[in-house]
Amino acid sequence: MIQQTIAVLGPGSWGTALSQVLNDNGHTVRIWGNNEQQMQEINATHTNQRYFKDVVLDEKITAYSDLSQALDGVDAILFVVPTKVTRMVAKQVAQVLDHNVHVLHASKGLEQGTHERISTVLSEEIPEELRGEIVVVSGPSHAEETIVRDITLISAASNDVKEAKYAQEVFSNDYFRLYTNTDVIGVETAGALKNIIAVGAGALHGLGFGDNAKAAIITRGLTEITRLGVAMGAKPLTYIGLSGVGDLIVTGTSIHSRNWRAGDALGRGEKLADIEKNMGMVIEGVSTAKVAYELSQQLNIDMPITEIIYRVLYEGLDAREGILEIMRRETRAENEF
Numbered sequence: 001m002i003q004q005t006i007a008v009l010g011p012g013s014w015g016t017a018l019s020q021v022l023n024d025n026g027h028t029v030r031i032w033g034n035n036e037q038q039m040q041e042i043n044a045t046h047t048n049q050r051y052f053k054d055v056v057l058d059e060k061i062t063a064y065s066d067l068s069q070a071l072d073g074v075d076a077i078l079f080v081v082p083t084k085v086t087r088m089v090a091k092q093v094a095q096v097l098d099h100n101v102h103v104l105h106a107s108k109g110l111e112q113g114t115h116e117r118i119s120t121v122l123s124e125e126i127p128e129e130l131r132g133e134i135v136v137v138s139g140p141s142h143a144e145e146t147i148v149r150d151i152t153l154i155s156a157a158s159n160d161v162k163e164a165k166y167a168q169e170v171f172s173n174d175y176f177r178l179y180t181n182t183d184v185i186g187v188e189t190a191g192a193l194k195n196i197i198a199v200g201a202g203a204l205h206g207l208g209f210g211d212n213a214k215a216a217i218i219t220r221g222l223t224e225i226t227r228l229g230v231a232m233g234a235k236p237l238t239y240i241g242l243s244g245v246g247d248l249i250v251t252g253t254s255i256h257s258r259n260w261r262a263g264d265a266l267g268r269g270e271k272l273a274d275i276e277k278n279m280g281m282v283i284e285g286v287s288t289a290k291v292a293y294e295l296s297q298q299l300n301i302d303m304p305i306t307e308i309i310y311r312v313l314y315e316g317l318d319a320r321e322g323i324l325e326i327m328r329r330e331t332r333a334e335n336e337f
Ligand SMILES: NC(=O)C1=CN([C@@H]2O[C@H](COP(=O)(O)OP(=O)(O)OC[C@H]3O[C@@H](n4cnc5c(N)ncnc54)[C@H](O)[C@@H]3O)[C@@H](O)[C@H]2O)C=CC1
Pocket: 009, 010, 011, 012, 013, 014, 015, 032, 033, 034, 035, 051, 080, 081, 082, 083, 085, 088, 089, 106, 107, 108, 109, 141, 142, 143, 144, 280, 281, 282, 284
């Protein structure tokens, strides 16, 4: 296996878990973040207590609060920051990067305002002469399980298959397996849009609905994710892969999911602002619901579940009223697209 030096930007739960995977594979890993105390903790005690109470990281993993030091001579940069700060962090990278690198990202969202996918944001901000084609790594992968080396399978998508294969090679091992994919739009939209449906699935749970309702939101959610994604240029088959239905299952059913837990709390009557404050971690589905709703209006795509979740989150619609609205919609054929 090739030995690489890789900067991981974003020391949250997923950035930490991916750092451990890369370190297990013999790569030199540098974690970068903007919280100096957290960087000191990783270097001094090899822990990241805020996210993983019982995990001790390998001491070879080092942390930096200086971005130019973190990027000095690296072969690859992995972005794992929340979507809303990705452009800002990419601008910082562009200011200090002085050589050509592989650029990968593992974030799952769409940018507010521009409605852009993360790979578009990164390719706009990091000059072409300093990077290969962007790779997105995405699939059913809760950090809480990957950090304990439980089996995880995800996709690595790029417009340049060589870059996707690079990601596959640096990440794959006995518990972490990557499949290459060339449908960047499909993989990115699948990863971003499933978070909205996970909020909805959690809300159904919080409201006391059963497994039939949860299976229904996951499958009908997949239908509308596919509708929007295909309108944005994705290949429909991608949505039955790891980054599509795979991630929808794990996020729409798991107690680990931040999005599912946020929905559950909403369903139990908690206020969104309190939920976001108490979670202490990014809940991407909240902002993605707004972007997806706006896109569905702009592109004239029927997304009834997303619309209801948007109205619950942003317009104060009562969740039970929203569910009734969906149930009372005109009946139709299942395969109408
Ligand atoms: N947690 C998980 O299991 C998975 C998360 N993801 C995605 O990965 C992305 C990150 O998620 P998490 O790690 O869960 O988030 P998190 O909330 O646990 O951590 C985000 C990290 O980014 C850092 N950060 C925030 N603003 C920053 C800035 N301006 N500069 C530098 N660092 C900054 C924070 O300090 C924090 O350490 C999200 O898009 C999420 O959807 C994808 C797969 C799995």
